[in-house]
Amino acid sequence: MACKRASSFWRVVTLTSAMLLSACGGGDKSVTSALVINGIAVPPEPDKALNQATVAGVDSNGNGVRDDVERLIATQFGTSAPIYAQAMTHAKTLGEALASPSQEASQRHIDVLRCITESKRLSDLKSVTLATLDTATRRTAYALAFAGAVITDEGCSR
Missing domain, CATH: 1.20.5 (Single alpha-helices involved in coiled-coils or other helix-helix interfaces)
Structure with missing residues (x-):
């Protein structure tokens, strides 16, 4: 027992x-x-001071887009897969041009913008650009990376 x-x-x-x-x-x-915005898994909101400490910021999932910008893109464009993809590419190439400046990196970003002819789409993507350029250091990096750059639709295959 x-x-x-x-x-x-x-x-x-x-x-x-x-x-x-x-x-x-x-x-x-x-x-x-898992954090999800508009059906898209996103990283957590990064610590503001840590995120602003460098030009590259915090990219905890290693996809080339800052975590805070990725969350913004999921919020603003997550309901449309093609626009979401375009906004992520825009953010990734812009971030690369700022964090690792070179003529090639700047040109990759210009190539992303080259074929966008819809003014509404360009206006929508402006919010991504402004979010990316949220510190004086990042704005300076942008000015240096794109000094003298000209964007035309030449070479755009539509």
């Missing part, structure tokens, strides 16, 4: 422990609590 009570006791302890651990989610919140 004592063996049966001990066995029941440990069964209750084991079940209770399992329930408590599963309720905690194992402690790895990055896996269990």
Whole structure:
């Protein structure tokens, strides 16, 4: 009888422990609590001071787009896959031109803009540009990266 009570006791302890651990989610919140905006998984909002400490900012998922800008794009353009993709490409190439300035990086960004002829789309993408250029250091990097640049639709295949 004592063996049966001990066995029941440990069964209750084991079940209770399992329930408590599963309720905690194992402690790895990055896996269990995905952030979603307009059906798009996004990184968490970065610490403002840390994000503004460098031109590149915080890109926790390593996709080439700053986390705060990625969240903005998901919010503003996440309901349209083609516009969302275009805005992400815009943000990625702009970020590359600022963080790793070179004529090639600036040209990649200009090439993204080259074929956009709809004024509404350009106006919409302006919000991404302004969010990207949210510090004096980033605005200076932009001025240096695109000094003398000219954007035409020459070479655009429509």
